[in-house]
Amino acid sequence: xxxxxxxxxxxxxxxxxxxxxxASAAWGGTDQADFRGLxxxxxxxxxxxxxxxxxxxxxxxxxxxxxxxxxxxxEDRVLGVLTFRxxxxxxxxxxxxxxxxxxGYSRALEIKFPVTVDESQSFNRLSEAGTTIxxxxxxxxxLKRWTAPFGPPAIExxxxxxxxxxVFIMEPQP
Amino acid sequence: xxxxNSLVFPMLAFAAVSLFAAGPDGPAQIKLEExxxxxxxxxxxxxxxxxVSVDRDDQIFVVDTLDYSLKKFDPRGRFLxxxxxxxxGPGEFEKAVGLSVVGDSVYAWDLSVRAxxxxxxxxxxxxxxxxxxxxxxxxxxxxxxxxxxxxGPDGFPKIIVIDTEGxxxxxxxxxxxxxxxxxxxxxxxxxxxxxxxxxxxxxDLVEKRDLSGARIWAKNPWGTKSVExxxxxxxxxxxxxxxLSVGRxxxxxxxxxxxxxxxxxxxxxxxxxxxGGLAGGFLLPDPSHSLYFDHRDFLYVxxxxxxxxxxxxxxxx
Numbered sequence: 001x002x003x004x005x006x007x008x009x010x011x012x013x014x015x016x017x018x019x020x021x022x023a024s025a026a027w028g029g030t031d032q033a034d035f036r037g038l039x040x041x042x043x044x045x046x047x048x049x050x051x052x053x054x055x056x057x058x059x060x061x062x063x064x065x066x067x068x069x070x071x072x073x074x075e076d077r078v079l080g081v082l083t084f085r086x087x088x089x090x091x092x093x094x095x096x097x098x099x100x101x102x103x104g105y106s107r108a109l110e111i112k113f114p115v116t117v118d119e120s121q122s123f124n125r126l127s128e129a130g131t132t133i134x135x136x137x138x139x140x141x142x143l144k145r146w147t148a149p150f151g152p153p154a155i156e157x158x159x160x161x162x163x164x165x166x167v168f169i170m171e172p173q174p
Numbered sequence: 175x176x177x178x179n180s181l182v183f184p185m186l187a188f189a190a191v192s193l194f195a196a197g198p199d200g201p202a203q204i205k206l207e208e209x210x211x212x213x214x215x216x217x218x219x220x221x222x223x224x225x226v227s228v229d230r231d232d233q234i235f236v237v238d239t240l241d242y243s244l245k246k247f248d249p250r251g252r253f254l255x256x257x258x259x260x261x262x263g264p265g266e267f268e269k270a271v272g273l274s275v276v277g278d279s280v281y282a283w284d285l286s287v288r289a290x291x292x293x294x295x296x297x298x299x300x301x302x303x304x305x306x307x308x309x310x311x312x313x314x315x316x317x318x319x320x321x322x323x324x325x326g327p328d329g330f331p332k333i334i335v336i337d338t339e340g341x342x343x344x345x346x347x348x349x350x351x352x353x354x355x356x357x358x359x360x361x362x363x364x365x366x367x368x369x370x371x372x373x374x375x376x377x378d379l380v381e382k383r384d385l386s387g388a389r390i391w392a393k394n395p396w397g398t399k400s401v402e403x404x405x406x407x408x409x410x411x412x413x414x415x416x417x418l419s420v421g422r423x424x425x426x427x428x429x430x431x432x433x434x435x436x437x438x439x440x441x442x443x444x445x446x447x448x449x450g451g452l453a454g455g456f457l458l459p460d461p462s463h464s465l466y467f468d469h470r471d472f473l474y475v476x477x478x479x480x481x482x483x484x485x486x487x488x489x490x491x
Contacts, residue, residue: 053240054222056269056285093478096215100481101240104221108241108260 041138044069044162046080046113047127050098053105061148062131063109068159071112077162080115083127095119135161203491204445204456206473210485212236212251215478219253220245222480225272225282228468229295236483237270237282244273244282246297251485257297262287265299276314279338283309290322290340303340307332310359315385316368319343323360329409330354333362333370347387348372356409361420363428365448371428373420376401376412380420380430382450391450396435415439419464423471423488427453431465454490 046065052058069078082098095117102115118124126132131148135158146154212234213220221240228234232249243258244267258267273282279300280293289302290309307324310331315321319335326332331354333346348360348370359375365382369390372381378398382390395417402414415433418440422428426448436442440461445453458465460477467473473486 056239093215097479097481100215100217101221101479103218104238104241108243 042077042162043136043138044078044158045134045136046078047083047118047123047132047134048080048102048115049127049130050082050084050094050101052131053098053101058130058148061150064150064155065133065158066109066111066113068155069162071110073162074112075114078113080113081118081123081127082115083118083123084121085124085128092119133158137161204454205489205491206456206459206486207489208484209472209487210251211477212247212483212485213478214482217481220481220483223476223483224270224463224480225274226464226466226474226483227273227275227280228466228472228474229275229280230469232468232470233295234474234483234485235273235275235280237267237273239267239270242267242270244270244280244293244297246295255297257293257299264302265291265293272309272311274312274314276320281312281320283312303336305336305340306334306342311361313363315364316366321346321362321364321370323362325359329356331358331360333360346370346383346385348381348383356411358412361417363420363422365422365426369448371420371422373417373430375415375417375433378416378435380417380428380446382428382448393446393450395430395444396432396437398435418462419466421465421467421473423467424469425471429465429467429473431458431462460484 046062048062066074080102082095082102084094098117099115105111106115126134126145129147133146133150135144136142146158150158213223220236221238223236224239225237226234233254234247234249234251236245236247237243238245242260243256245256246254248254257265258270260266260268262268267282267284268287269285270282271285273280275281275295278295280295280297281290282293283290286308288306288308289304290312291302292300294300305322305324307326309322310325311323313321315335319337321333321335323331323333333348335343335346337343358377361373361375363371365371368385370383370385372383373379378394378396380393380395384390398416401412403410404413405411414435416435417430418433419431420428428446428448430444430446431440432442432444433439438457440463441458442455443458443465444455447453458475462475462477463480465473465475471488473488475484475486476482477484
């Protein structure tokens with residue numbers, strides 16, 4: 001996999017984030033957003049419901065994903081977002097607590113991807129059914145989403161998507 | 175490591191919280207004075223602690239379910255070390271949910287493992303004691319044995335007494351078949367005169383029984399009679415927690431921490447004397463999943479969703 005400067009990678013992820021927010025009306029194809037400058041860039045957004053940290057079985061799928069995706073790929077191409085189920089804007093203190101909890105959990109399991117806290121609750125709707133992973137190919141503008149539990153085929157597809165250097169055609173989302 | 179003594183939340187230092195009380199001597203004012211805080215939202219020390227216990231040297235032991243560890247702190251809250259990682263091998267945890275220091279041994283248990291792991295006070299793993307059910311609680315009996323609350327394979331809770339090698343000595347029978355509630359869980363502490371105090375997770379019920387199981391008194395701290403049940407795959411499962419934790423201080427007072435059925439869930443504490451009289455109550459500043467008293471009557475509870483451990487002195491006026 002081609003290594004990119006950290007800032008460019010991170011800028012790419014944030015561009016994807018903005019793209020998703022801007023084009024969130026349509027799932028399964030976000031061709032209306034223009035990411036042609038990011039051809040070859042592929043990212044995964046992992047939306048983690050903070051409440052699920054208190055529920056070990058709820059995290060099984062996330063652990064499977066983290067076991068399957070190589071650490072270097074996690075660092076380069078994956079961003080976690082800690083989300084809240086509450087309908088109101090959370091207390092900033094809750095965001096700090098969530099970060100601290102994640103720090104302990106991710107260190108214990110050697111999870112390498114960075115996380116941010118969804119303080120604006122932009123991803124509530126997407127993660128309300130549980131841990132959700134969005135794969136985004138910036139070159140083709142394709143987006144795909146999975147909600148836990150992820151089966152082995154889904155994990156395999158995610159890993160292939162994030163690690164392959166070949167053109168990757170994602171099947172339309174059911 | 176992060177320790178804050180009334181620095182981060184000065185409002186909580188004397189915080190707290192006096193509340194109602196109604197004993198024979200009239201209303202008692204109870205205030206919580208914070209004497210130690212370990213961890214915190216911006217610290218990197220505790221992540222979701224679930225069990226705490228203090229040894230005779232005032233060293234504090236904590237199990238943390240989010241980083242699969244058993245941690246040790248000195249009496250001033252300074253981090254001394256930790257052991258554990260995710261797994262089911264010796265010294266490993268899947269979901270550590272409780273611990274108890276008895277003598278020179280630290281007993282720690284998982285939510286989903288039918289055994290108790292035994293460490294020494296230097297955090298060195300010694301052995302595991304296999305048990306006939308999932309462990310729900312553990313504490314010393316007045317005669318030096320260990321009482322273990324277990325959830326049996328039949329889905330009903332019971333308390334067994336084991337020796338230090340794990341051999342079952344006897345069972346404490348505390349409910350008839352008609353009273354048993356599938357999936358229930360019981361919190362317990364012993365008194366000095368061979369009595370046991372029980373608080374039920376899903377029933378609004380606190381009891382004092384002798385070791386033969388005979389009931390001495392019973393109380394409904396929240397005044398509710400019914401148990402909320404939800405049917406899941408043919409089983410009727412209780413859903414609304416009533417009593418999260420039971421503790422006892424050296425003066426024989428019983429402290430009951432309320433669950434969802436309490437007016438202030440996970441914050442409301444009701445105090446009974448040894449005869450079952452209402453001796454007072456107070457609110458915790460922050461919701462906590464448990465309460466624990468050490469041998470000096472300091473109270474330990476959670477704050478900040480489990481990233482903080484607070485130690486309080488109770489001031490009764």
